[in-house]
Amino acid sequence: MRPDTILAFDTSAAHCAAALLSGEQIVAARLEPMEKGQAERLMLLLQDLLAGAGLGWGDLTALAVGTGPGNFTGIRISVAAARGLALGLGIPALGVTRLEALAHGLPRPLLVAEDARRGAIYVQGFGQEPRKPCLLTVDEAATLPPGAVTGSGAALLNRKALDPMPLAEAIAHVAAARLGDSPGADLPRPAPFYLRGADAAPPSDPPPVILDTVT
Amino acid sequence: MDGTLVFLGIESSCDDTAAAVVRDAPGGAEILSSVVEGQVALHAPFGGVVPEIAARAHAERIDHCIEAALAEAGLGLDALDGIAVTAGPGLIGGVLSGVMCAKGLAAATGLPLVGVNHLAGHALTPRLTDGLTYPYLMLLVSGGHCQFLTVSGPEDFTRLGGSIDDAPGEAFDKVAKLLGLPQPGGPAVEAEAMTGDPRRFALPRPLLDRPGCDLSFSGLKTAVLRARDGLLAAQGGLFRQDRADLCAGFQAAVTDVLAEKTRRALDLSAVPALAVAGGVAANSTIRAALERVCAERGVRFTAPPLRLCTDNAAMIAYAGIARFRADGRDGMDLSARPRWPLDSRSPALIGSGKKGAKA
Numbered sequence: 001m002r003p004d005t006i007l008a009f010d011t012s013a014a015h016c017a018a019a020l021l022s023g024e025q026i027v028a029a030r031l032e033p034m035e036k037g038q039a040e041r042l043m044l045l046l047q048d049l050l051a052g053a054g055l056g057w058g059d060l061t062a063l064a065v066g067t068g069p070g071n072f073t074g075i076r077i078s079v080a081a082a083r084g085l086a087l088g089l090g091i092p093a094l095g096v097t098r099l100e101a102l103a104h105g106l107p108r109p110l111l112v113a114e115d116a117r118r119g120a121i122y123v124q125g126f127g128q129e130p131r132k133p134c135l136l137t138v139d140e141a142a143t144l145p146p147g148a149v150t151g152s153g154a155a156l157l158n159r160k161a162l163d164p165m166p167l168a169e170a171i172a173h174v175a176a177a178r179l180g181d182s183p184g185a186d187l188p189r190p191a192p193f194y195l196r197g198a199d200a201a202p203p204s205d206p207p208p209v210i211l212d213t214v215t
Numbered sequence: 216m217d218g219t220l221v222f223l224g225i226e227s228s229c230d231d232t233a234a235a236v237v238r239d240a241p242g243g244a245e246i247l248s249s250v251v252e253g254q255v256a257l258h259a260p261f262g263g264v265v266p267e268i269a270a271r272a273h274a275e276r277i278d279h280c281i282e283a284a285l286a287e288a289g290l291g292l293d294a295l296d297g298i299a300v301t302a303g304p305g306l307i308g309g310v311l312s313g314v315m316c317a318k319g320l321a322a323a324t325g326l327p328l329v330g331v332n333h334l335a336g337h338a339l340t341p342r343l344t345d346g347l348t349y350p351y352l353m354l355l356v357s358g359g360h361c362q363f364l365t366v367s368g369p370e371d372f373t374r375l376g377g378s379i380d381d382a383p384g385e386a387f388d389k390v391a392k393l394l395g396l397p398q399p400g401g402p403a404v405e406a407e408a409m410t411g412d413p414r415r416f417a418l419p420r421p422l423l424d425r426p427g428c429d430l431s432f433s434g435l436k437t438a439v440l441r442a443r444d445g446l447l448a449a450q451g452g453l454f455r456q457d458r459a460d461l462c463a464g465f466q467a468a469v470t471d472v473l474a475e476k477t478r479r480a481l482d483l484s485a486v487p488a489l490a491v492a493g494g495v496a497a498n499s500t501i502r503a504a505l506e507r508v509c510a511e512r513g514v515r516f517t518a519p520p521l522r523l524c525t526d527n528a529a530m531i532a533y534a535g536i537a538r539f540r541a542d543g544r545d546g547m548d549l550s551a552r553p554r555w556p557l558d559s560r561s562p563a564l565i566g567s568g569k570k571g572a573k574a
Contacts, residue, residue: 039311043318043547057323072267073308076274080312083278084319088292191275198267202260207395208443209452 008172010066011038021172064175067095067193095190101170113153121153224532227313228305233528234284248287270308299535302330303552310551329535336530341490344519357493358384369537374558376428386432411463488515
C-alpha cells in the first residue's frame with residue numbers, strides 16, 4: 001500500500017507555509033514570509049511544492065490546515081482553500097490548531113504560549129492529554145506554574161522557549177496521527193479556531209420608547 | 216466559446232452565502248439550482264452587518280452551500296464547465312472566503328476559474344430573467360449599492376450616476392434602527408409606512424436641485440433622526456402613529472428622489488428598457504413610481520423576481536459564463552477586491568482617495 005500523502009499549509013500569520021508528508025517523511029516544505037498577499041500566493045506555492053515533489057493534486061490522501069489562533073483573515077484564507085480542495089478532490093481536510101502544532105514532538109508537561117498581541121497570550125497546557133486552550137492577559141499568564149514552555153508568548157513571560165518543529169511540518173504530523181487513530185472515520189471539516197471574539201459591540205444608541213405599545 | 220456551458224456560481228460579498236448552478240444553452244439560460252443562506256439573525260443584535268461576523272459565517276458555510284447547489288441541480292463537479300466566484304466589490308473577509316474556496320475547487324478539478332464583479336452579476340440578471348437585449352438602463356438599489364448603469368455588453372457598463380454617500384437600503388436599515396424597528400429595515404419601514412401620513416414631516420429630497428443622476432441619502436437619514444429627536448424631547452417617546460408617519464415620509468422622499476433621477480437617467484441614455492435590481496426594488500411604493508416613470512417615457516420596465524433581485528449566486532454563474540464566452544478567466548493569483556468599480560472610465564463616486572473608487 002502506498003503511504004499516506006498529506007499536504008499541510010498555514011497562513012495564520014505573516015507567512016505562507018506548506019509541507020508535504022509522505023508516510024513518516026517530510027518530502028518538501030516551504031516557508032515564505034509575507035505581510036500580505038497570502039491569498040494570491042498560497043495556491044501557486046502549493047502547486048509548486050507538489051510539482052517539485054513530482055506529484056499532482058490527485059496523489060494526495062488528505063489535507064491538513066492550520067486553523068489558528070492568529071490573523072483572522074489569514075486563518076480563513078487557508079481554511080476556505082482547504083475546504084474547496086477537499087470538496088474537489090474528495091479527500092478529507094483536517095484542521096490543526098497552531099497550539100497543537102507547536103506542542104508536537106516536545107516533551108510533556110508543556111505550556112504552549114503564543115503572543116496574541118494587545119497584552120494577551122493564547123495558552124494551552126499539554127500533559128498526558130491537552131487541556132482547554134484559552135486567551136489570558138499577560139499578567140494572568142505570568143502566574144502559571146513553572147515548567148517547559150514553547151511559543152512566541154514565552155518571551156512575554158520572561159521564560160525561555162523550547163524550539164518547536166516548523167509549523168506546516170508539525171501540522172502535517174498532527175494530522176497524520178489523527179488520521180492513523182481513526183482510519184476511515186467521518187472527520188469534522190476544518191473550522192477557524194479564533195479563540196477571540198469578533199469585536200462587535202451592540203449599538204450604543206438605544207431604540208426610542210414607544211409610548212402606546214400594547215403590553 | 217459557443218455551445219452549452221454549465222457553471223457553478225459562488226457569492227459571499229455581504230451577508231448572504233450563496234451557490235448556484237446555471238446552464239447557458241443557445242436557446243437560453245436556465246437556473247438549475249440556487250441556494251442562498253442568509254445571516255440576518257447573526258447580525259440582528261448589532262443593528263447592521265458586522266464584517267467580521269459575516270466573514271466567520273461565510274468561511275464555514277460556503278462549501279456546504281456548494282454541495283447543496285450541486286445536489287439540487289442533480290449534478291456532480293464533473294458536469295461543470297467552470298467556476299465563477301464574486302471577487303468584489305464587497306466586505307473583503309467574505310469575498311476572500313469565497314474566492315479561496317473557489318480556487319481550491321478549481322485547482323482540485325482543473326476547471327476554469329472566472330472572477331466576477333458582483334455588480335455585473337446584478338446588472339446582467341435582466342438578460343437571464345427577462346431576456347433583455349443590450350443596451351438597457353440598470354438601476355441597482357440595494358443595501359450596499361446605488362447606481363445607474365447603461366449596460367451595453369457583458370463587460371461594457373457606463374455609470375450615469377449613483378449615490379455619493381449611503382445606499383438606499385442602508386438608509387432604510389438605519390431609519391428602522393432609529394425608530395426601534397427590526398432589521399432588515401426595508402420590509403419593516405415599508406410595513407409601517409402603509410399606515411403613515413407621508414406629508415406630516417417635511418423631509419428633504421437631496422440633490423434634486425442639482426443636475427445629473429447622482430443621489431444622496433445620508434442627509435435624509437439625518438433629517439429623520441432630527442424629527443425623531445424632536446418628538447422624543449417633546450413627549451419622551453414616540454407614538455406608533457409618529458413612527459408610521461416618519462416611515463411614510465422617509466419612504467416618500469426616497470421614492471421621489473429615485474423616480475426623478477430615473478427620469479433623468481432615461482433622458483441621458485435613451486434606451487428601450489429599464490431594469491431594477493437590489494433588495495430596495497422589492498419596495499412596492501418605489502417600484503410603482505419607477506413603473507410610472509417608464510410608462511411616461513414609453514420604456515419597458517423589468518424587475519427580476521425578488522430571489523434574483525437580492526444577492527444570489529445564479530447571477531454570478533450567469534455573469535461568469537458571459538465573461539468566459541468573451542475569453543475572460545483568472546489564475547490562482549485572483550485577488551479579492553473590496554473596491555471594484557464596474558465602470559472605470561467615469562469619475563469615481565465615492566472613496567476616491569488613495570484606495571481608489573469603491574464601486
